[in-house]
Amino acid sequence: MSEYFLGLDLGGSKSLALAADQEGRLAGCARAGPGNPDVIGLRDFQALVRSLVARSLNTAGIDMAQVRAAGFGVAGYDWPSQEPALRQALCAAGVLVPITLVNDTLMGLAAGAEQGWGVAITAGTSCNCRGRDPSGREGRCIGYGLEWGEAAGAYELLRKALQAVGAAYTRRGLPTSLTEIFLQYTGAPSPEDLIEGLVRGCYALPASAAPLVFQAAEGGDEAAQEAVAWAGRQLGDLAVGVIRQLDLQELEFETVLFGSLFNAGRMLIQPLEETVRAEAPRTRLVHLQAPPACGAVLLAMQSLGMDTRPLRPILLRQARALWGPA
Structure with missing residues (x-):
């Protein structure tokens, strides 16, 4: 049976x-x-x-x-x-x-790491990073986003993109196509109305709007490209912390990536990989x-x-x- x-x-x-x-x-x-x-x-x-x-x-x-x-x-x-x-x-x-109960990031590690240990980074609505060494010892980030200086999922990426829109509006930064993209998405009639509406809660940019930032980056918008690269570096930095907690720097292990944000491909993954490999050059990135x-x-x-x-x-x-x- x-x-x-x-x-x-x-x-x-x-x-x-x-x-x-x-x-x-x-x-x-x-x-x-x-x-x-x-x-x-x-x-x-x-x-x-x-x-x-x-x-x-x-x-x-x-x-x-x-x-x-x-x-x-x-x-x-x-x-x-x-x-x-x-x-x-x-x-x-x-x-x-019998029940095994884990944070969902460790579940992704179990699925994606052939050896059953290593580091996992998840990036969807927000982000998280967990890891296990060969003995089962666990490492982690805090897992509560920008409040604790951790990024970046879709929510954090959109925050970064909106900062570029704000900088362009106040002339502290260069113009960005993100302004027009967000105007079309929200239906706001002007940049001023967009910003006021977002500040006062009349408009919203949910996590599902994150692909708009990738589209702008693919179109050559420098602010969007920097926002995506920033997200990749931040995700890599989460992994670096876990790697240091578990003393994995000299080992061969897998860094498992999962979550919808990674559908952006190399523009996000390359800065992540560069950040992680600077700390642990023998790691191998695996997209679950x-x-x-x-x-x-x-x-x-x-x-x-x-x-x-x-x-x-x-x-x-x-x-x-x-x-x-x-």
């Missing part, structure tokens, strides 16, 4: 549950919206988990009695003090098997080519002592065929 493992990615903007058997074959899945418990609250977090688990088991044609363990990568799970309440919510949601939830499945398997090295490529290949890169 087959045994199964669950992996849930409970992210800041979307969530995904996967069910796989002991051979690494994908059996079921389910999708949902945001799963960060700091944002949606523990009650809704519990309901979300219950729904995702039920639907992923249903698509697999199995029940919870056939599940041996479950892994959870949770956005917003940043401190040990949060663990008891999260575990209680997972149990209340009906997950009564499957949903991070695969890492949660692998962590669940590893919690029971399974060797997941031969299973990982099977799981990632099947998940990539369904969803593509992270």
